[in-house]
Amino acid sequence: MLSKQKTTEVIAEMGELFPNAHCELIHENPFELLVAVMLSAQCTDKLVNRVTENLFEKYKKPTDYLEVTLEELMDDIRSIGLYRNKAKNIQATAKIIHEQYNDEVPESMKALVSLPGVGQKTANVVMSVAFDYPAIAVDTHVERVSKRLGICRYKDNVKEVEITLQKKIPQELWSVSHHRMIFFGRYFCTARSPKCPECPFLSFCREGKKQAKARGFDG
DNA sequence: AACTCGGGGCA
DNA sequence: TGCCCAGAGTT
Numbered sequence: 001m002l003s004k005q006k007t008t009e010v011i012a013e014m015g016e017l018f019p020n021a022h023c024e025l026i027h028e029n030p031f032e033l034l035v036a037v038m039l040s041a042q043c044t045d046k047l048v049n050r051v052t053e054n055l056f057e058k059y060k061k062p063t064d065y066l067e068v069t070l071e072e073l074m075d076d077i078r079s080i081g082l083y084r085n086k087a088k089n090i091q092a093t094a095k096i097i098h099e100q101y102n103d104e105v106p107e108s109m110k111a112l113v114s115l116p117g118v119g120q121k122t123a124n125v126v127m128s129v130a131f132d133y134p135a136i137a138v139d140t141h142v143e144r145v146s147k148r149l150g151i152c153r154y155k156d157n158v159k160e161v162e163i164t165l166q167k168k169i170p171q172e173l174w175s176v177s178h179h180r181m182i183f184f185g186r187y188f189c190t191a192r193s194p195k196c197p198e199c200p201f202l203s204f205c206r207e208g209k210k211q212a213k214a215r216g217f218d219g
Numbered sequence: 220a221a222c223t224c225g226g227g228g229c230a
Numbered sequence: 231t232g233c234c235c236a237g238a239g240t241t
Contacts, residue, residue: 037237039236041236046228047228048236078226080226081224081227082224084224085238117238117239119238121238193229
């Protein structure tokens with residue numbers, strides 16, 4: 001297990017690798033962010049970005065989603081997996097935000113999680129990114145990277161990963177860390193074929209040693 | 220804890 | 231082809 005100091009150093013180095021990591025997810029309004037993250041479930045970010053580019057031209061406010069039929073919204077996001085559930089959930093959530101929250105995304109974990117299609121992970125992202133709330137959203141990238149680098153244990157569940165990260169990372173870096181680990185997970189520490197030979201953390205990475213043995217490079 | 224949704228990307 | 235992906239809801 002990595003020490004707190006070593007973990008902080010790793011996060012800092014990820015910041016040098018991806019200086020703009022924290023900017024890319026920040027949308028102009030929290031509602032766009034919420035929709036983007038709802039769409040991203042079980043999809044690659046590349047695919048989501050392709051869809052949202054057109055989607056946010058057409059849909060600006062929560063009520064915009066209520067003025068079209070479910071079929072039309074489904075067509076607008078059809079290239080994404082799970083589009084039927086996502087379209088339903090986005091409409092239902094837009095309706096609640098319009099009717100109960102005066103067209104504003106609620107700034108509370110409890111309220112966010114109660115929205116249809118919004119779970120703990122999505123709520124974490126919205127709170128930390130849109131409202132600057134100190135939280136570390138543990139998605140699959142964050143989980144994989146944390147385990148491989150030894151920040152937490154392989155057997156840890158999502159909650160345990162979150163607790164360990166919050167223990168080992170200074171609070172002012174929580175929100176930033178989320179983004180840096182996502183970028184690192186996307187460009188270096190990918191699920192299937194991580195770029196271990198190019199990785200700055202290879203010297204102490206558990207996964208790197210496995211990969212070196214399996215793929216025949218110097219671990 | 221296990222199952223389902225689901226089109227696209229990648230090996 | 232087969233497996234995986236910025237998860238959430240139901241049983």
